[in-house]
Amino acid sequence: MKKISILGAGWLGSPLALQLKSNGHELKVSTTSSEKISFFDANQIESYVIRIGSSNNTDNLPKLLTDTDILIITIPPGRSQQVEENYVEKIKKIIPFIEQHGIKEVIYTSSTTVYLSQKGDVTEETPIVPISEMDQQIIEIENLLLNNKNFNATILRLGGLIGEDRHPVHFIVKKDVVTDANNPVNMIHRKDIIRFFEKIIENEIPNDIFNIVAPINLNRRDFYTKEASKLGLTPLPNFTDNPNADQRKVIGEKITKKYGLNYLYLLD
Template identity: 80%
Template structure:
């Protein structure tokens, strides 16, 4: 049994907390939604309101991180980032609390968008050249955590997120045309993410980077057609190819090999 705190119990952090709690771990979580406090309490999970920023609630962060063996940070960047709402500053504000409470292990859910400027097959050893402001911030946070000598940090670069209640095909079928249909697919199901996090927690937390991306060999046209057929969605949009497509295909093989488990979802 380990004492685990999750900073950001949202779309991923919420079911992750429930799963780890059912595995016998002691869980504490943060949320920005007061209505969730009673839900977590009913499930035997301590919860605290924390709005991470340049002036986080010190008492609640202290309560969250006291006696924590592993901190899991699942705070996603916003879809748009204003100058006064810097994502790096949000995570930086938490680091002194991690150090203060002697938390020795951190897991941070990053994103494969850091590979956005690249082409062809990419993996964790591929040099990163972030181009957008958001990707630069994510990459900066990765290095901020990896280079901190006070704790081990595992960086999980997640592909496009899919779950029972979240599937981009619902958006796709509402479009008239889907361009670049011959591009590869870099996605992962929430259940597989949780399975890999469970496995990491069972072992020593490595100071390392892992992609979590399902081995989908279909292009966007074939993948979305397959998924729409599974869900009985129609009509399908018109798909058009990019004649110069050489988009990145992200490998999620490293984490699968290290922990000896395979992806179960989104397979061809």
């Protein structure tokens, strides 16, 4: 049994907390919404309202981090290209608390968007050239965590997120045209993410980076056509190929080789 704190119990962090608790671990979580406290209370998970950023509310951060073996940080960056508040500064505010509470293992959920400037197959070893302000900030955060000598940090670069209540095909079918239909698909199901979290937590947290992207052997046209068919969504948009498509395929094999755990979801 390990004592785990999750900073950011949202779309991923909330079901992750429930699964880790069912595995026998001791959980504490943070939320930005006081309305969610009753949900965690009902599931016997200690929870605190914590907001890090312009609406700063970190009074409960010491309570979350006290007596913690592993800290999981799942605070997502803003979804728009407009960076309203500095994402790096958010994480920087957390690091002194991690050090003060003697936490030796940290897991941070990053994103495969950092590879957007690349073409062809990319791995964790591929040199990164950030093309947006947010990507630059994500890389800076990764380095801040990996280079801190007070703890080990595992960086999980997640592909496009899919879950039972979240699937991009619902937006795809609303489009008239989907370009670059011959490009690969770089996505991951929430259930697989949680499975890899479970396996990582069973072991000592390495100071390393892992891509978590399902090995989908379909291009965008075939993948979205298949997914729309499964969900009964019509009509389909017009798919057009791009002869100069980047063909960027994020390879997520490194984590499977290290932990002997294969992907189960979104496969052909």
